[in-house]
Amino acid sequence: MARGRAGTAGRPGTTLLPGVPDLRAFPRKRWADMVRAATTELTWDELGYPDAARLPRLRRQLAAYLARGRGARVDPGQLVVCAGRLDAVMRLRRGLRAAGHTHVADEDPGWTQLHLTVAAAGLTPVAIPVDEDGLRVDLLHQATAARAVIVAPAHQFPTGVVLAPARRAELADWAREVDGPVMEDDYDAEFRYDRHPVGALQGVAPDHVALLGSLSKTLSPAVRLGWIAAPERWTAASPRGTPEAPRRPSSTRTPSPASSPPARTTATCGPPACATNAAATTSCANSRPGCPDRPSAGRPPDSTCSCP
Incomplete structure (x- = not known):
C-alpha cells in the first residue's frame, strides 16, 4: 500500500484486505479540531491518572452513541474502554475464569485471530458451525462444556450472514439457561448496504450479553479505541489496566458435536531477540510473516503479537 507523509498529498493505494476501511476518508482536520477542543476542555483532574475504565x-x-446507533x-458505569475486540476478550478472561469457565464457543468459520486470542487467554475454543441463519444454537x-460464546450477530465474518431473529431469541434463552455470557462481537455493524441495520443483541438481553466494539472500521484501526459494555460481574474481576497481548496458544481446538473442522496451526512469532528485548516486540510482530497477529487471512488484528 502506497504511503504518503502526514499532511502531504500522499494517498494509500487500493487494498482488498478484509476489514480495512478506506483510510483516505479519515477526517484529519475534524479529528485535529476535536482533539484540540477536547484538550482545551480537560479539567486538571482529568489530566491526572485516569480511572481504570x-x-x-x-x-x-x-453509552449515548451505543444507545442511539446500536439500540x-x-x-x-458498565462501560470499559479498551483497545479493541481482541483486547476486550483478554480483559474478560478473569471474569470468565472466576465463574468457572474453561471453554468458550466460537463461530466456525470465523475470525482466526479471535480463536487464537481465546486460546491465548487460557480457554479452550469450541467450534460451532454457522449456516445461512447464523450460529447453530x-x-x-x-x-x-461451553457456557460462554463469542458471536457476531449483526455481520458474521467471513460469511456475512445476519443472525436470524429466531436464533437471536434462542441464543438469549441459552445464555439465561446456562447463566453464561454471550460476547457480542459487533464487527462492522455500522455498515449495511443490503438491509436495514440490525440492533445489538445486548439491547435484548443486557444482563447476559457483553457488547464488544471498536472504531477500527468507522475511523481507523490506528485509533485503538474500543469498548466493553457488560454486567459488572463479568468485568469486576477483569484487569482494567493494560492487558497482556495475545500469546502463542498452547490449547487445542475442540470440535463441535456435528463437525470436525480441520485443525488450525500457529506459527512462532519473532526472532529470539524478542525474548530478551521487550522493545523489539512490536517490530517483531510487524516483521514476521508467520506471526498469528498479522492480517494474512481474514480481518486485521486488534492487538499486536507477543513474542514467546
Missing part, C-alpha cells in the same frame, strides 16, 4: 466523560458519550442498553446446546 477510562474517563467518565468518554464513557458517557460512548444498546448501557449504563456508563441447537449445536451450542449440545456443546455442554
